[in-house]
Amino acid sequence: MQLRRRGGRKVILTPDGRTAEAPAASNPAMPDDPVVRALIRARRWQGLLESGEVATIKELAEKEGVEKSYLAKLLKLN
Template identity: 45%
Template structure:
């Protein structure tokens, strides 16, 4: 009998058990590729911050940035991620985004129009 040891953990993330691979990336069984954790974390942060502003927990981006201990300009750039087309967000969460779509690229300027976003950020769709 042969025993194979694969170093991985099964932490609860978002209420579900997830597989964390040895390199720290999340295994996504739907796509069979690791999910880009920095992009997913940035999206989660953006939508959480938007919820905090909309609920009145923070009255302004300045107040939010102070509470989160980040620069106001950074908070503004992250909040812009909530303007991404839903299918682009879905692709990122499923780990199917194009390689050129990185956190750095998303924190830069991108079109607000979803069709233009798909052309510029996506696969041309």
């Protein structure tokens, strides 16, 4: 058996040449997909702004340790 990457995923090649997906080794509580992570962050940040915990995007960016422009781009995903 051999491990190969196909389309960004790990697959197992069996001796007869068939492929099988490798089991997911990641923590299911933490999504691997960058788009999913971005959506989660955007929703959380939107909630902080709407609740009044932070007053401005600049304040939120400083609190989260990210650039204001990055935070503004992600907020547009909501």
